[in-house]
Amino acid sequence: MYGDFLRRLAKDKLAMVGLFVVLVLFFVAIFANVLAPYPPDEIDVENILVEPTREHPMGTDPLGRDVLSRIIHGSGVSLSVGFVAVGISTFIGVILGATSGYYGGLADRIIMRFVDIMLCFPTFFLILAVIAFLQPSIWNIMIVIGITSWMGVTRLVRAEFLTLRERDFVRAAVSQGASDLRIIFFHVLPNAMAPILVAATLGVASAVLVESSLSFLGLGVQPPNPSWGNMLTEGKDNIEIAWWLSLYPGLAIFITVMGYNLLGEGIRDTLDPRLRR
């Protein structure tokens, strides 16, 4: 089943572009030290705010640090925040969604009401408040993005469980005396993996966007550690004189998010051609 899936996915050109972008991001993040032409924190007072040249392809910032090198070193942040945050939200979403959809009744009503409540908050307000009160750090960002973005997955998993639990193979498992946990994790969940995978891939994209917004507002990764978001803060502060500080880090975010989105959409189309829109 998985071999067939991969073969069909490989035929989806846009999905392959997305996969390529994601793989490049991994590569750059892992080999940042080798790839970056300068150390990310190397201050060079003789070359402050240099326009892009051969020595500095993306220019330098107000401290003379090489923008390209800082972008390369910032890739790790985007990568890890995306994966950890989505890991957390998917975990919560699967547990709550499975409970809700499999057992129904009171548990279902309480969990769904909780989802409604969480969906009422402008998520970004909630994230901002929690991070500011807890002190900004990369771990806090991951956790907070994770615990404020599980509602979609919960609804999705619940819907899958509602239809799957009526199917014959689940009834067969019940009649054989399988325990609830066994049915949930070994019989129902594997059949619900497809939409969860799609939601997770698209979730990484939005987590990357949220992290960069937070860092941009000064509530994410703290300088001097480079992240694409906090580099854009410098871009804003020097908007009248240094366009390159605004252009390149944003381009990195844009390409990364685009990559995850293309991959996610591609997986969706491959798994279920009926969903192709």
Add this chain to the structure above:
Amino acid sequence: MSLYILKRLLLMIPVLLGITIISFGVMKLAPGDPVSVVTDLNPNMNKEAIERIRAHYGLDQPAYVQYAKWLKNMFMLDFGRSFAPDSRPVIDKIMERIPITLLINVLSMILILAVAIPLGVMSAVKQNSLFDKGTTVFVFIGFAIPTFWLALLLMILFGVKLEWLPISGLRSLTYAGLSAPGKVLDIAQHLILPVFVSSFGGLAGMSRYMRSNMLEVIRQDYITTARSKGLDERTVIFKHALRNALLPVITLLGLSIPGLIGGSVIFETIFAIPGMGQLFYQSVMGRDYPTVMGILVIGAVLTLVGNLLADVMYSVADPRIRAAS
């Protein structure tokens, strides 16, 4: 109908309670308590004075008592006083900021609807055409572009390079000396970039949504019927199909409210617009707990009211919903 609205209003009560509990919990997350913000840096504070201040704010009581008090005051729209140096009532600070944020959000919703609906309909009608593919590319760009980056790029292009548009604030320095139409024009110029930026992501989402709705509707039997009656294509698309495809848009509008309000933090900070988002950012940075909580609750309540309005509008527009409730 009124029974339906009443039912919906009653269902809002537990959600409202939940919203207040979470907002209260967020404040309790903070290390120490609000008083320590004031007392920690003051060398003249002794233990006794700190205890007195804590008692004054009711912080010496158990959490549930504090919550009950806070909830009771909130029902009378008393959110306490701001911890900022001006120490004005929170409700006044929020109320004077809400109109501009609502104005920008309403304008961007109008822009979203005015552009996304025709765009979605056209690309569905001409599925797989060059126009459709172009729209799809635009949609993917819209989903992936960080709002604040788009804002920066537009500021550089239109504000710094071309010098066509102002890049910060709501009014020019010369505002007071302008004539009445001049004042309106001045504010409009300041609003162009913020409204465009805040609607960009929604534009992409809405036109995608409109396209798939339209594709869905066009496949329905009643469209085939309309066509086989010999109606011209224009009538079929714009009268029979569009009306049905528009229905779910009402719900989507309601659902997009929290995103728009949340996004206001970013563009109001970038463009220095004195709205609710900017106030929230300033309060968060200044650890102004009462204001933060007030905005959290009001933001969530605005969303709740928006969703209710959307559902009511939906049931007005679609008799099937009314019959089902």
